[in-house]
Every structure is written in C-alpha cells, then in structure tokens.
Amino acid sequence: MKSKAFALISLFIFCLSLSAQSQERKITHLRDNIYRFQDNKHFSIFIVGNSGYVMTDPLNLEAAQWLKKEVVKRFGKKPVRYLIYSHNHPDHISGGQGLVDAGTQVIAHRRADNDMRRNQVSTVYPTLTFTDVLKFQFEGTEIELRYFGENNGAGSITVFIPEKKFLFGVDWVLVKRLPWKEMYNYDFEGMIESLERLLSLYDFDMVAPGHSVVGKKSDLKQFHNYLKDLRQEVLAGMKKGLSLKQMQDQISLKKYKHFAMYKEWRKMNIKGAYDQLTQLSGRYGQPK
Numbered sequence: 303m304k305s306k307a308f309a310l311i312s313l314f315i316f317c318l319s320l321s322a323q324s325q326e327r328k329i330t331h332l333r334d335n336i337y338r339f340q341d342n343k344h345f346s347i348f349i350v351g352n353s354g355y356v357m358t359d360p361l362n363l364e365a366a367q368w369l370k371k372e373v374v375k376r377f378g379k380k381p382v383r384y385l386i387y388s389h390n391h392p393d394h395i396s397g398g399q400g401l402v403d404a405g406t407q408v409i410a411h412r413r414a415d416n417d418m419r420r421n422q423v424s425t426v427y428p429t430l431t432f433t434d435v436l437k438f439q440f441e442g443t444e445i446e447l448r449y450f451g452e453n454n455g456a457g458s459i460t461v462f463i464p465e466k467k468f469l470f471g472v473d474w475v476l477v478k479r480l481p482w483k484e485m486y487n488y489d490f491e492g493m494i495e496s497l498e499r500l501l502s503l504y505d506f507d508m509v510a511p512g513h514s515v516v517g518k519k520s521d522l523k524q525f526h527n528y529l530k531d532l533r534q535e536v537l538a539g540m541k542k543g544l545s546l547k548q549m550q551d552q553i554s555l556k557k558y559k560h561f562a563m564y565k566e567w568r569k570m571n572i573k574g575a576y577d578q579l580t581q582l583s584g585r586y587g588q589p590k
C-alpha cells in the first residue's frame with residue numbers, strides 16, 4: 303500500500319515536471335532596460351521605456367497575450383510604441399494582435415511583409431517596411447534594424463542598439479548551438495556572408511538569439527567559424543570523392559562538441575551543407 307502511494311506521488315511529480323517542461327514561459331532581465339521573453343524554445347526581446355514599450359517577435363497569440371499581461375503587471379500600463387518582426391516565419395511573428403495598441407508602429411523588412419501577407423499569417427501586418435537599414439530613436443536611444451542579405455526565411459533582420467552594445471537576431475544568429483537539422487530553411491552561403499558583414503560592422507558585447515543561450519560577440523564569431531569549418535570539411539570531402547555517408551562518419555567538427563545539439567544534428571548539418579554546396583556549384587556527379 304505504502305509503495306503504491308509512493309508510486310502515485312512519484313507519478314504526480316513526474317507529470318508536474320513534464321508540464322513545466324512543456325510550457326516554459328518567462329521574462330529575464332538582460333541589461334539596463336532590455337528584457338528577454340521566452341516561450342519554450344523561442345525567444346524575443348523587449349525594451350521598457352518611460353513612455354511605452356518596444357516589442358519584437360510575439361511568437362504566438364497565447365504567448366503574446368501572456369507577455370502583454372506580465373509586462374503591464376511588472377512595468378506598468380504603457381502603450382506598445384513599436385513592434386518589430388525579425389523575419390517572416392509564423393512561429394516567430396504570429397499573434398501580433400496580442401501585443402499592439404492603437405498607434406503601434408509595426409515594422410518589418412519588405413520581403414517579410416510580402417511573405418506574411420501572401421501566407422495570411424495570423425498577426426498584425428506591418429505599418430512600416432524597409433529594405434536595407436532603418437534607424438529610429440526611442441526615448442533618446444538609437445535602435446538600428448538592418449538586413450544583411452539572404453540567410454534564413456524572407457527579410458530576416460537584426461536589432462542593434464549601439465549605445466547598449468546589444469544585438470538581437472533570430473535563427474541565423476546562434477550561440478553555442480548548431481543550426482537547425484538539415485538547414486533546409488537556411489541559405490547556408492548567405493548565412494556565412496551575413497555573419498561576416500555583421501561581425502565586421504557592429505561593436506557589441508551581448509547577443510540574444512531567437513533560439514539559444516545569450517552570449518558575447520566572441521560566441522557569434524565561434525558560430526561563424528563553425529559554419530566555415532563545416533563548409534571547408536564538406537568541400538574537402540567532395541574533392542576526395544567521399545560519399546555523403548562517408549563524410550557524415552568522418553567529419554567530426556569536434557572543436558564544437560560543446561555546442562547544443564552537436565550529437566543530434568551534426569550529421570544532418572553535414573547533409574544540409576552537402577546538398578546546398580552540391581546545388582550551388584553544380585556538382586551533381588558527387589557520390590551519394
């Protein structure tokens with residue numbers, strides 16, 4: 303009887319921890335008036351001002367409604383003055399209607415705007431779009447939005463706050479984590495080029511990605527190096543005439559074994575790089 307009760311209690315605790323795991327939603331302080339919002343495996347950031355808020359990706363309607371309520375509770379009832387979409391993917395930009403107020407300026411890259419309208423994403427559509435760079439002042443602090451070219455999805459931009467040496471980027475901006483599986487959503491070469499430009503242009507010491515832990519500029523450099531090493535190793539394998547399977551077995555990239563998802567996605571990353579490099583350079587005769 304006793305052991306049965308114990309088993310039941312254990313099961314209850316196990317279920318509680320499962321539900322806690324499946325729904326992780328929280329706000330953490332990053333620096334000054336910049337905060338991070340987490341909804342399970344998705345992250346965005348927001349800025350708390352005296353006159354209102356600057357929000358980024360709402361993630362989904364339920365998450366956005368939760369965030370709006372929490373923000374009012376913690377920082378006061380003030381209007382959302384700007385809502386910035388990082389790119390077009392619905393798992394990041396759905397639910398904007400849960401965040402906006404009358405008069406919120408909703409900003410996105412023109413290509414992201416086109417795509418979300420075409421796909422009828424359930425969100426609030428942009429009131430302001432741009433193609434290259436957009437700088438604006440929020441309570442005396444400059445916020446810079448910039449498009450670095452093709453890298454992931456459509457119209458993927460970064461949010462840079464020079465005065466705070468702070469950067470927010472999503473999907474192609476990662477810290478100590480491998481890119482998603484076979485990199486099907488990514489433009490592999492474009493991602494390497496975008497990071498090259500970003501790293502040479504911006505001076506920052508904190509980067510908050512849309513999917514991984516927060517890091518420093520050196521972490522983003524390391525992620526950039528991972529992509530370049532992955533490319534280099536796959537190209538070398540192709541030159542030797544190795545099959546994809548042989549490359550997956552031989553290319554260890556072990557310098558990066560501390561990255562999250564290294565065990566799970568390394569072989570998939572190799573396949574993704576192989577597929578894209580084969581297509582890009584027309585190497586269709588490569589052994590499979």
Ligand SMILES: [Zn+2]
Nearest residue numbers: 394473512513
């Ligand atoms: Zn994503």
